[in-house]
Amino acid sequence: MASSASSVLSAQSSIKDWQESLYKDLHAHPELSHQERRTAGVVAEELRRDGFAVQEGIGGTGVVGVLENGPGPTVLLRADMDALPIAEATGLDYASTVHAADGSGREVPVMHGCGHDIHVSCLLGAGRLLAGSRDSWSGTLVALFQPAEETSDGAQGMVDDGLARRIPRPDVALGQHVLAWPAGTVSPHAGAFLSMADSVRITLYGRGSHGSMPHLSIDPAVLASMVVVRLQGIVSREVPPGEFAVVTVGRIAVGAKSNIIDDHAVLELNIRTYDRSIRDQVLAAIERIARAESAASGSSKEPDIEVYDSYPLTDNSTEATARVEKAFRDHFGDHLADYGRQTASEDFSAVPDAFGVPYTYWGFGGTEPGAYRAAEERGTVSADIPANHSPRFAPVIQPTLETGTAALVVAALAWLG
Numbered sequence: 001m002a003s004s005a006s007s008v009l010s011a012q013s014s015i016k017d018w019q020e021s022l023y024k025d026l027h028a029h030p031e032l033s034h035q036e037r038r039t040a041g042v043v044a045e046e047l048r049r050d051g052f053a054v055q056e057g058i059g060g061t062g063v064v065g066v067l068e069n070g071p072g073p074t075v076l077l078r079a080d081m082d083a084l085p086i087a088e089a090t091g092l093d094y095a096s097t098v099h100a101a102d103g104s105g106r107e108v109p110v111m112h113g114c115g116h117d118i119h120v121s122c123l124l125g126a127g128r129l130l131a132g133s134r135d136s137w138s139g140t141l142v143a144l145f146q147p148a149e150e151t152s153d154g155a156q157g158m159v160d161d162g163l164a165r166r167i168p169r170p171d172v173a174l175g176q177h178v179l180a181w182p183a184g185t186v187s188p189h190a191g192a193f194l195s196m197a198d199s200v201r202i203t204l205y206g207r208g209s210h211g212s213m214p215h216l217s218i219d220p221a222v223l224a225s226m227v228v229v230r231l232q233g234i235v236s237r238e239v240p241p242g243e244f245a246v247v248t249v250g251r252i253a254v255g256a257k258s259n260i261i262d263d264h265a266v267l268e269l270n271i272r273t274y275d276r277s278i279r280d281q282v283l284a285a286i287e288r289i290a291r292a293e294s295a296a297s298g299s300s301k302e303p304d305i306e307v308y309d310s311y312p313l314t315d316n317s318t319e320a321t322a323r324v325e326k327a328f329r330d331h332f333g334d335h336l337a338d339y340g341r342q343t344a345s346e347d348f349s350a351v352p353d354a355f356g357v358p359y360t361y362w363g364f365g366g367t368e369p370g371a372y373r374a375a376e377e378r379g380t381v382s383a384d385i386p387a388n389h390s391p392r393f394a395p396v397i398q399p400t401l402e403t404g405t406a407a408l409v410v411a412a413l414a415w416l417g
Contacts, residue, residue, distance in 0.1 A: 027092075040081065114393070170352070178366040183366050188336075227290055251267065312353075
């Protein structure tokens with residue numbers, strides 16, 4: 001495998017200018033979830049140029065390229081394509097100025113604030129290198145470009161649209177994510193790597209009144225505040241020590257004017273867990289608290305509780321991860337890191353789960369190494385290093401693209417080489 005990877009990656013410098021230009025173009029033209037039409041068109045065009053058999057429109061805007069190259073295993077590599085409703089504040093000369101209508105029709109700024117433009121560029125680069133070095137490997141390469149990761153339904157949407165009958169069944173599925181670690185590092189992790197995630201919307205009901213007549217109301221602002229306070233006890237007092245859970249209240253919406261007591265309030269929560277029984281316990285506690293506080297306030301009706309945007313656990317195959325980790329160690333040497341499991345979430349696993357095949361998903365760094373080391377020495381990494389979903393998130397182009405592209409090639413050749 002090592003000699004195959006070296007042979008394929010020997011051409012990496014020849015695609016550098018094209019890949020960097022591609023990345024800047026994608027970054028400057030981000031598209032929201034389920035709207036990735038321009039991005040999908042660019043992807044399909046590049047795949048066809050490299051000899052892939054291409055299918056478009058899977059699950060809406062998903063694209064898959066298949067490159068058959070003799071007998072051998074089938075390896076699926078995946079990248080996500082969608083961007084976020086964030087106003088970019090990076091100051092880059094290729095920064096996004098795009099605005100678009102979101103799913104509700106509201107005009108929002110759009111930014112590649114999670115690095116999916118990096119993912120697309122790396123996978124297209126890996127596909128180009130492998131397509132140009134067919135004498136170095138044997139088997140079938142499937143390059144899958146997924147929409148709508150940020151809304152948690154893109155992978156399942158491709159599955160529901162017949163993905164399993166459209167492409168060869170893979171022997172393994174591989175994926176990666178750029179994170180705010182030092183650029184040049186890669187970090188595989190066996191077992192639970194990315195958490196399950198669920199969003200919860202709670203609508204609490206009170207009774208409206210004039211701000212001067214609070215005694216005639218059931219104040220939903222007070223009710224919502226009591227729910228928020230009570231929620232803080234779930235992780236600290238109900239989840240067993242040693243187990244992991246996060247409960248975050250990300251949004252509180254109540255009222256329209258200072259002298260109006262509204263008749264309802266809306267809370268939006270996000271929870272993260274690694275264990276399904278803990279997830280169920282946390283969700284049950286949220287419901288119990290919302291109902292109990294509503295009753296304590298004398299609410300006019302029971303709260304409405306909706307669970308949405310659910311992400312599965314990313315639980316990496318031990319064997320597949322060990323195989324990739326060995327290949328990474330041979331290629332990356334001291335740049336192989338172990339940052340452990342992450343509290344972020346992904347819907348990638350819906351694809352390999354649909355085929356019943358093993359998978360592994362790793363992280364790689366996108367922060368300028370010197371800046372990261374300096375922040376680490378100061379103890380200010382969280383303050384000084386913009387993480388994913390920040391309006392200042394801007395992976396350094398190199399060695400981020402080089403590392404992410406090499407990681408996909410090296411991992412694929414652990415089976416195809």
